[in-house]
Amino acid sequence: MILKLAYLNLFRNKRRALSTGLAICIGFVGLNLLGAYIYRVKKALDTTSVYSALHGHVKIFKQDSLVQFALKPKKFIFQKNEIDQIEQIFSEFPEIEYTGKNINRAGLLSNGKISHPILFYSFEPTIYARSLTQPDITNWAKDWVLPSQFKNVEIFKNNNDVMSVTPKIADIMSLKYPLNENESLQLAGRSLDGDLNAVNLELGAEHTTGLQFLEDTLVLVPLAKVQELLGTDGAESISVYLKPNTPLAEFKKSLDQKLDGLAFKVDSYNYYDEKINAVYLGTIGFLVVMGAFFVFLIGTAVSLTIVNSLTMGIIERTREIGTLYAVGFKKREVIKLFIYENIILCGLAILVGVVLSFLFASLVNSLDIRFTPPSVTGKIQFRLVWNFTIALTVAAFTLTLTLISSFIVMKNKSKIKLIDLLNDSGA
Amino acid sequence: MQNVVDIKNVFKSYQLGSTEVHALRGLSLQIKKGEFAALIGASGSGKTTLLNLVGCLDNADRGDILIENVHVQDLSEDEKSDLRNQKIGFIFQSFNLIPVLNVYENVEIPLTIRTEVSAEERKAKVLSALKDVGLEEFVHHRPDQLSGGQRQRVAIARALVTEPSLILADEPTANLDSKTAHHIIDLMLELNKKRHMTFFFCTHDEKLMSRVERIVKIKDGVIEQE
Structure with missing residues (x-):
């Protein structure tokens, strides 16, 4: 009954429910598309770092080679026999697809x-x-x-x-x-x-x-x-390319354990390590900061809309809340009712938002918009890669935001005395 | 006969701006099971305050209030909610129906929070209550599709659906025309006789006063005469 009452209450003030739902929906679409863009850039950076820049997923150097190789290349280059020993270790890892040497x-x-x-x-x-x-x-x-x-x-x-x-x-x-x-x-x-x-x-x-x-x-x-x-047959570094879906952290841990057994010391780096790929970390860092800023802005806007809408709803229905208490509803049951209302509204807004964000991403991609990001050569496509996991994460975030916003409002409003609720003029 | 309500030396005051209003000043009163009692008094005499205290909608400053031998002052908020749900039915002057729910659902509301009542049992109780108030034909109507008298009947059905020990009514006929008010009074009397329910209500309505078995007059926060 509480669920049904919560659902029916959405149709009480349709215009307000619509505007609140729309705000949640736009917030969801905005966050989803922001996520889709960041996801696309991250995947492109991952791919270019591993394959185009030939870093591989893991890159192995002689210890301190990053600093010393330019000064003492002969000391810090892998000799042929050392490369053979490392490749012997590689043969123990079926998750390695291929390897490459670099100087x-x-x-x-x-x-x-x-x-x-x-x-x-x-x-x-x-x-x-x-x-x-x-x-x-x-x-x-x-x-x-x-x-x-x-x-x-x-x-x-x-x-x-x-x-x-x-x-x-x-x-x-x-x-x-x-x-x-x-x-x-x-x-x-x-x-x-x-x-x-x-x-x-x-x-x-x-x-x-x-x-x-x-x-x-x-x-x-x-x-x-x-x-x-x-004048060498050695290499400065060896790049390791993994098969798809190999868990990188686990692999690197196992590889490092094996590499520790070598007679010479080596350093290994993930492709996103700042020491070998500062551009990756800088770009991702920028995107994360930008993303967090937008999440904050959108989250605040959505949250304030919910708080405002819920507060208005409570003011209009003060006497009704009093009546529910009078017939035996407990505070938590009334709080639950209002939270359900917003969760249902949020759920509906998310459903519409999923469709809208998918359609918008498809439209943007079909328009083939190209632009030149800062410090980048050539134009790249402004692509929005709609992703279920991102949509699910944003949905969970939006629902949590709704839940928290609703709870805060209800917690404050539930402090009003029952007699004052019932005596409210309904204004 | 057993007391449903036992009020002993109750005081209640509240702030009205900068003025402290002493609404009840050591009031004592007993309501026996099956009584049909009216509380009358001038405006500001403490009628509604007394009704609110008996209905556990507000707390007394001092004194004892017992509902079926339970001290309401000792109860937590949740226990008071349970007491209201199980022992007390409310009929409000302006009906206080939930506009988005139909007649059936409005009457069902107090039972929905009772986990021990099965769905079948709940349905039977709701239909029985609606039959008692003569609204079995209107189960799917919304409050805004009903007349004032019908709305008050729904409110009465909602009050009696839990089979409470006591039904409290605050000016139940104040918003109704004369003919409808008579019908509502008839209905309340009929329920009092048929279901042996205890009614305690405040009123200004002469029609109602002339038909009750007990009139309690309150003046300046104390019972003046019976």
Whole structure:
């Protein structure tokens, strides 16, 4: 009966119930779409960090290599036998899909006319190909990778001398499009022994770092060529790529235990670790702060609407509340009645909000709106990825907010004496 | 005969702005089981205050109030709610029906919080109460579809559906025309005889006063005469 009475009470003042429901619904849709946007950006960042930036899910370095490798590369590079030992450990983990070796160094890129200081990141063609063809890239970060990068996969497989430059570096060095494999470049740098060395490379591929501050700096060079330049068969780091749905924390814990048994000490980092991926943490941090700010704003607006609506409802029905007490209702039963009313209203608003947010997200995605986020190169699609878990979380948040708001109002109003409730004029 | 209400030396005062009003000044009164008693008195004499104290809607400052030998002062708020639900029925001057509920549901309301009453039992009690007040044809009507007299009948049915020991009524005929008021009085008398229910009500209505078996007159917060 209390539930039925709560439901019927919603139709008492339809306009107010509608406006309150609408406020809850808009709040829900707003939070849901904000969640959908943050979710999409997070997934895109996850994907690009793991696959495009070749960090893998976990990246392994020699201990202190992050700080010391630039100064003492010979000491902090993994030697071939050390890589073999680490790969032996990898073989004990069936959740590993594949691994890749990396070396990152500074050098000078020249085409005979223009020289340009760069950072070169190494890649293994097969690993690069495998990473760029991951389903996650297509699902989440297709517009975060240059379309030509997908074609480069075949070029790298067929020619071990081809390197990849960014459009910005191509512009700085007056490289002509289409980038031609026949155009040769020289990469100069110090070997691990400190000697000056250089290797010939061929042009033919381009990529984007996705970040403005790296677009005039970073080139991709096949690992074999980098090893030739540095005079080594080792690697600075090893990236571990996991099979889908592998719990990362558990895996890393197990891997670290095994790595502790090695004769040499290593450091391992998750792909989102600030030490190897400050951009990821900065971007997610910004989104979380922005999201929390909007959650606060929307939550406050929804909460105040509920408080206002409920207070008005109580004022209008003071004598009725008194009557319920008079016939034997206890305080908690009357509080329950009003809370039920708001929970039902909130539930209905959420149901409508689920449909609206889904339709709005579909509409925005179909419009293919593109924009350039701060510090990012190129335009990315403004995509809203509607997600059931996010909708459920936002629904739970909205319901909790409704419950708390209703409870606070009812708790205060239930302090009114019964006789005063019954004597109320109903104004 | 057993006392349903036993009031001993009750005091009650309240603040009206900066003035302290002494509504009851050591009032004592007994209402026996099955009585049909009217409380009369001038405006401000303490009628409604007394009715509110007997109905456990308000607390006395001093003195004892016993409902079927239960000291109401000793009860917690929840226990008073239970007492109101099980022992007392209320009939209000302005009916106090819940507008979104139909006649059946309005009458059912006090029983819905009784866990010991099954759904079938509840239905039987509600239909019986509605039959007693002659509204069995109107179960699906909403209060706004009823006349004043019919609404008061619903309120009476709601009061008697729990089969209380005592029915308290505050000016039950004040908002009704003369003919309807007579019908309501007839109905209350009939229920008093048929169900042996105790009625205690305050009124200004001469028609009602002429038909009750006991009149209690209150003046300045004490019983003046019976």
